Amino acid sequence: MRTTSRGLIAALALTPLLAGCFAQSDSGDTDGEGATGGRLRVALAVPPVQALSPYSNDATVLSKLSVAEGLTALSKDGIATPALARSWTQKNPTTWTFELRKATFQDGTQVTAESVVSALDHANAAASKPRVLSDVTLTAKAEDTDTVTLTTKAADPVLPLRLASPALAILAPKAYAKNGTVSPVGTGTGAFRITKLTGKTEATLDRYDGYWGGKAEAPGIDVTWIADGTARANALRGGDVDIAEWIPTAQAKLLPKGTRHEVPSVRTDSLILNTGSGLFTDAPLRAAAREAVNGSALVDSVFGGYADPAQGLFGPAVPWAAEDRVPVTGRAKAATTAEVKTKTKGRTLRLATYTNRTELPEAATVLQQQLEKAGFTVKQDVREYTQMEADLLAGKYDALVFSRVTLLDTGDAVGYLASDFMSDGVYNIAGLKDPAVDKAVKAAAEEGDTQERRKKIMRAEAEILRTDAVIPLVHEQAVQGIATDVEGVLLDPRERSLIDVDTHLK
Numbered sequence: 001m002r003t004t005s006r007g008l009i010a011a012l013a014l015t016p017l018l019a020g021c022f023a024q025s026d027s028g029d030t031d032g033e034g035a036t037g038g039r040l041r042v043a044l045a046v047p048p049v050q051a052l053s054p055y056s057n058d059a060t061v062l063s064k065l066s067v068a069e070g071l072t073a074l075s076k077d078g079i080a081t082p083a084l085a086r087s088w089t090q091k092n093p094t095t096w097t098f099e100l101r102k103a104t105f106q107d108g109t110q111v112t113a114e115s116v117v118s119a120l121d122h123a124n125a126a127a128s129k130p131r132v133l134s135d136v137t138l139t140a141k142a143e144d145t146d147t148v149t150l151t152t153k154a155a156d157p158v159l160p161l162r163l164a165s166p167a168l169a170i171l172a173p174k175a176y177a178k179n180g181t182v183s184p185v186g187t188g189t190g191a192f193r194i195t196k197l198t199g200k201t202e203a204t205l206d207r208y209d210g211y212w213g214g215k216a217e218a219p220g221i222d223v224t225w226i227a228d229g230t231a232r233a234n235a236l237r238g239g240d241v242d243i244a245e246w247i248p249t250a251q252a253k254l255l256p257k258g259t260r261h262e263v264p265s266v267r268t269d270s271l272i273l274n275t276g277s278g279l280f281t282d283a284p285l286r287a288a289a290r291e292a293v294n295g296s297a298l299v300d301s302v303f304g305g306y307a308d309p310a311q312g313l314f315g316p317a318v319p320w321a322a323e324d325r326v327p328v329t330g331r332a333k334a335a336t337t338a339e340v341k342t343k344t345k346g347r348t349l350r351l352a353t354y355t356n357r358t359e360l361p362e363a364a365t366v367l368q369q370q371l372e373k374a375g376f377t378v379k380q381d382v383r384e385y386t387q388m389e390a391d392l393l394a395g396k397y398d399a400l401v402f403s404r405v406t407l408l409d410t411g412d413a414v415g416y417l418a419s420d421f422m423s424d425g426v427y428n429i430a431g432l433k434d435p436a437v438d439k440a441v442k443a444a445a446e447e448g449d450t451q452e453r454r455k456k457i458m459r460a461e462a463e464i465l466r467t468d469a470v471i472p473l474v475h476e477q478a479v480q481g482i483a484t485d486v487e488g489v490l491l492d493p494r495e496r497s498l499i500d501v502d503t504h505l506k
Contacts, residue, residue: 038505039220040486042498043232043244046356047200047225049386053182055126057389059166064498065205065221068169068188071098071116071148072160074411074496080160084111084170084189085148093155093448100146103212105172106186106193113142119170120150127180130167132409134426135418135445157448158412165409166496191216191501200386201225217488217504227384229358236481242505243489244481245498248358249304252479263478263491264317266407268310269295269360271367271471272400276431279349279376279398283332284339286468289399291334292374293367295473302362307474313461314406314413315475317493324455326462340375349376352392353401354385363473364401392429400429403476405495413457417441421464430469437463 042065050056054068062068071085086101103111117140123130124138137153152159162168175187185194191211196204205221224241226232229248236244236259252260271293273280280286296309314321335343351368353360361382368378381388381397392400409415419425422441423433440463444456464470480498482489488502 038218039222040218040243040499040503040505041222041224041241043224043226043235043241045225045227045229045232045246047227047384047386048197049389051181051197052184052194052203054167054169054171054184055123055128055130055182057385059130059169060496062169062184062188062190063166063496065223066190066192066216066500067194067205068166068171068184068190070163070165070168070170071100072164074161074164074494078161078407078411080164080411083164084116085163088160093157094152096150096159097143098148098150100148101212103189104210106188106190106208106210107172107174108210109172111170111189112145113148114145115173116140116148116170117142118173118176120168122176122182123168126182129426130165130409131419131427132162132165132167132415134424135415135422135441136162155446155448157446157453158410158414161411162409162415164411165415167409192221192499211501214501216501218499221499227356233481236483239483242483242486243498246357247479247481249302249306249479250358252304252306255481256484258484259481261480261482261489261491262306263480264493265405265476265478265495266315266317266493267403267405267476267478267495268313268315269298269307269363269401269403269473269476270310270313271473272402272430273469273471274395274398274400274429274431275467275469276433277395279344279347282335282343283468284335285343287332287334288336288340288374289371289376290331290468290471292370292376293471293473294370295471297370298359298363298366298474302359302366303474303476306477306479308477310472310474312458312465312472313417313470317475318407318413320454321458321461324458326458328462328465330466331468337375344376347377349378350381350396350398351378351401352381352383352388352397352399354383354388356385357403360401360403367401367473393427395429395431401473402429407494411494412453414441414445414453414460417457417460417464418445421469432464432467432469434463434467434469437467440464 048058052058069083072080073083075081085098088098090096120140139151141149172187192205193208195206203223207216207219232244233247233251235241273286299307353364371378406416419427421432440460444460447453447456485506490497
């Protein structure tokens with residue numbers, strides 16, 4: 001019987017979060033029979049920013065389509081499980097040893113300790129450092145052909161979770177160019193090999209028969225990027241694609257029976273306020289915006305019921321969050337409407353959002369009305385995300401309606417808090433520099449006990465919300481469109497997985 005990654009995840013679901021050692025056979029069973037069914041046609045929402053480089057937001061595409069893998073993977077329950085590493089041991093608080101399985105890259109070369117070290121070194125040295133490495137200093141060393149030692153400058157209790165990030169996928173040596181670019185085309189280790197990438201519109205993937213986890217059922221995947229959500233839904237309804245991700249809520253109920261699949265999501269939609277420059281360097285104005293904004297109004301009017309009112313940065317799909325949530329205290333007093341008009345006289349609130357998620361422009365319009373009622377003068381800038389990311393990170397907007405997968409980078413909330421809200425965070429769109437926030441996030445990062453770590457995460461959440469740098473709006477429920485003749489699609493709340501070796505046409 002073939003062993004698949006999904007079966008592995010189920011088998012290890014009860015393993016402790018930070019277990020020190022795992023073991024599994026070095027290769028997946030293949031049954032000798034050819035895979036059944038035709039090629040899968042998939043519509044994805046966000047076009048590539050950097051030619052599917054793992055060091056960009058494109059990284060999740062590599063895991064969604066089973067192209068590339070890290071040393072570890074995340075189970076359904078957020079547990080670190082074996083991937084290219086078949087086992088690991090923590091020697092001391094800062095040193096871990098990983099034993100590699102027998103695997104090959106899609107160019108036919110062997111996965112070795114040296115190739116793993118090279119891949120991790122390239123990630124560390126990247127001009128645009130992956131967010132998952134924003135709060136850790138990682139050193140890799142090859143002990144022998146199949147053994148890698150990883151050392152961190154400070155204790156990193158969740159290192160096995162960190163290594164499951166798509167941004168730390170291990171690619172073949174030829175993937176890494178001297179100019180710093182990285183190409184996953186034909187260089188991954190997963191069940192499907194990218195054979196062609198056509199700009200930001202299409203990609204062709206063929207089954208990689210040398211995959212250690214066994215031969216995939218589907219012979220290949222044909223990917224089309226369709227930024228417009230209605231167009232993605234229409235492509236599914238018209239039979240042009242078999243799988244369409246992120247169906248807009250307005251379109252969800254229009255899908256044929258049996259093709260709509262609702263997934264609890266760790267995605268939170270928020271209003272991010274730029275604390276580094278512009279109007280919202282003023283704390284009372286941020287507080288006025290927070291009091292003016294009502295995210296609950298978006299649940300039905302914009303999301304058609306496919307969302308929950310925001311409870312904080314983490315919603316119902318993070319079940320432990322509610323148990324440990326800390327009351328927010330110490331917020332600035334909100335400016336009155338008259339004070340808002342005086343403070344902002346002659347100045348316009350630049351409100352940005354992007355079109356890749358259909359609901360966000362609608363939400364921005366509702367929020368604009370709420371903010372204008374509070375005395376602000378608002379002008380929207382709505383574009384495709386890839387066209388505005390550089391401006392967002394450069395602080396060229398006052399506010400952003402933003403959708404964020406809060407457990408994406410490490411599967412552990414600390415990674416998100418560190419990259420988005422610490423003073424030196426690499427994705428700190430809010431421009432937040434607050435010593436109390438930095439201290440709280442650092443305390444959570446250093447905690448090794450799972451229960452205590454979660455409590456400290458929620459204390460950090462309260463410190464972040466105190467600043468009004470972020471105003472949570474809703475917790476989304478994802479809707480994935482899947483044709484009735486497709487089996488084995490992965491419905492992942494973290495949005496890392498979609499297709500694996502078992503996904504196929506009937």
